[in-house]
Amino acid sequence: MKKGVLSAALSGLLALSLALAGCSGSQQAQTTDNGQQAPAADQAADSASSGPKQLIVGRGADSPGLDPITVTDGESYKVTENIMETLVNFEETNTNVVPGLAESWEVSPDGLTYTFKLRQGVKFHDGSDFNADAVKFNFDRWMDKSNPLHNPEGFQYYNDMFGGYKGDEGHVIKSVDVVDPSTVKFTLNRPLAPFIADLAMSPFAIASPKALQEMGPEKFNEHPVGTGPFKFVEWKRNDTITLEKNPDYWNKGYPKVDKLVFKVIPENSARLTALTSGEIDLMDGLNPDDAETVKSNPDLQLILRPSMNIGFLGFNTEKKPFDNPKVREAIAYAVNKPALVEAFWNGLGQPAKNPLPPSIWGYNDDIKDREFNLDKAKQLLAEAGFPNGFKTTFWAMPVPRPYMPDGQKIAEAIQQDLKQIGVETEIVTMEWATYLEKTRKGEQDMFLLGWNGDNGDPDNFLYTLLDKNNIGSNNNTRYNNEEVHQLLIKAQSAVTQEEREKLYKQAQEIIFKDVPMVPIAHSEPALAASAKVINYKPHPKGSESLEKVDIQ
Structure with a gap:
């Protein structure tokens, strides 16, 4: 990267920044999928009965850590966003x-x-x-x-x-x-x-x-201290994290509940059972095929998170045979994306062709995706020197994620498709925090993972996931293309959104050709809640503060 002297053209960037500075939040009533309308935040204060109120959130996995700068996963941010602020x-x-x-x-x-x-x-x-x-x-x-x-x-x-x-x-x-x-x-x-x-x-x-100074980073990671609406109380590993209301919170009138509990229930169906029985009040990771069941239950509400994500099959491009683009492209032809989306997303997802979701500006819709074609896949494998295929390991996520509802079953379905072209895969899994750490270090061969956007900017997908500077960080494919790198760096400093968009579309064309990953789906994650939960507004980035959520 180079330091440079800016021209007067940067006034466009200044105007954009000032425009952002002037934005203000909107207070809109939430309409759930079963037609119920939640009251606005200012109506919630008188809605609940007297006495301490507790909100229990069911989720599929524990947080790897609670110091937000040390983690990269949504399970951690679901908690830390309620303790610490930006x-x-x-x-x-x-x-x-x-x-x-x-x-x-x-x-x-x-x-x-x-x-x-x-x-x-x-x-x-x-x-x-x-x-x-x-x-x-x-x-x-x-x-x-x-x-x-x-x-x-x-x-x-x-x-x-x-x-x-x-x-x-x-x-x-x-x-x-x-x-x-x-x-x-x-x-x-x-x-x-x-x-x-x-x-x-x-x-x-x-x-x-x-x-931080008194506890040190290691202890702080288990006992975070911030300015947020809730204070940390207790962490029972792989079970619950308990927070309590911050009585001195600067945003007066919030939070609305006295205690906030995050409870781990790994299996999606078991989590729904816990919601139905009243053990929890809100859950994510709803199986897409359970959405109709939730909608038909008057005691529950279905809530859909706006889509801003990508679920993908990734390759460690530094390891053989995945250092060969023809091998990667062969597997791309052998992954039946429409069938996967129909089977596992059940109408709450769409097949993906780019790492950037279509909800983000800069998305290149001119790219024509590869169609499922086993003959083409076999041809490319033969050209790559593997006419009889090969054996490899295939890492599958152990937990449901917003971008991929069931990594294990999706891996098994892909395993069967790859078997038809001679690629024999051994499915490997492990505890979630270990999975993230090992993929970051590049120990995997072929793997399932995904990304939920953090800020609505293409940079957060393309640069974060695929720039050479981020190998050993969030670039788990370890993809290294100098032309892509230069385009992404130039886009970061470009003056106008139009110029940035052009650069991102060029980068996507190169990435599609190189196939460091096979984009599988962009999901619209489903959540469910008790009908008593009001003012919950899911954010497209995958996590949110729960300070305004109340219980009737």
């Missing part, structure tokens, strides 16, 4: 940026300086002050490898979104400086078009400096 937020149902811990911000004409005015009087759960020093403390920890609280292996999301660490070539953030207790200034080495949207992402929530 400088800016997304609106409740979309990725428009609105104020968070920062009340406002200004961007310099050259796009290299961002100045944030912070909320005053905000306290961390341990009683210490949230201020500009706390913001600087967190960013110094993340960006400086010599900081004693920096992760020796780095922070994946920081690396992915901000081009490495202080001193690295291409590192975006030059410095974070305290102007006064309620003002903090970011100076960039080069312009970054999605900078504000990146800051709204869950990993960049501000932690209590006092707690």
Whole structure:
């Protein structure tokens, strides 16, 4: 990455940033799929009976960790977003940026300086002050490898979104400086078009400096301290995480419930049974074929999360035989995507051809997908030197995810298709946190995984998942294409959205040809809740604060 001098054309970028600064959240009533309309947030205050209120959320897996900068998975962010907060937020149902811990911000004409005015009087759960020093403390920890609280292996999301660490070539953030207790200034080495949207992402929530220093990173990862609507209470591994209401929360009137419990129930059907019996109040990972059952039950409500994801079959492009593009393309022809989507997504998904979902601007719809063709697959394998196929391992996710409802069964279905072209696969699985760690390190051959977008920007899919800089982070295919890299870096600093869109479409064409992954589906994840749950609004990024959710 190169540092550069900006022209006056960057006024377009400034205008975009200022427009985002002026956005404000909307308060819309939620209409569920069974026709019930949830009251607006201001109607919820008088809806529930007196006495402590508890919301129990059922989910398919435990959180690998609770320090948001150290994790990359949705199960962790479902919890941490209720404990810790970011400088800016997304609106409740979309990725428009609105104020968070920062009340406002200004961007310099050259796009290299961002100045944030912070909320005053905000306290961390341990009683210490949230201020500009706390913001600087967190960013110094993340960006400086010599900081004693920096992760020796780095922070994946920081690396992915901000081009490495202080001193690295291409590192975006030059410095974070305290102007006064309620003002903090970011100076960039080069312009970054999605900078504000990146800051709204869950990993960049501000932690209590006092707690980090007293506990150390390892303990903090098990006992997080933030400024959010709920305070951490207890974590029973692979069972429950319990949070309690923060009585001193700066957003007065919230949260609406006194206790928030995240309960692990690995099997989707068992989770629905727990919901029906009243053991839990809200669940994700609903089997798509159970949607009609939920809709017909007057005691339940079906809720659909807006789609912003990709479920894919990935290849470790550094390992033989998957270092050969013809082998990868052969398998792409052997994956019957329409049949998979029909069998496992049951009307709540669509076949995918790009790693970028069609709900994100920059999606290249001109690309014509490969059709299921076993003869073509066999031909390509023969050309690659494998006329009789080969044996390999096939890693399958152990938990349901929003982008892939049942990784085990989907892997088994793909296994049968591949067998027809001579590719014999041994399905391998393991505990979820281990699965993520090992795929990050590149121990896998062929694998299932996916991604739920974090900020509504193409950069968060294409650069995060497929840029060479992110090998060892979220680029689990370990794909390395210099032309794609240059296009994605150029797109990050481009002045207009039109210019960025053109670059992203070019990158998608190259990625489609190289086949580092086989995009399988974009899902519309189904959730279910008790009819007593009101004001729950699922966010397209896959997790959300539950501060406004109430129980009637």
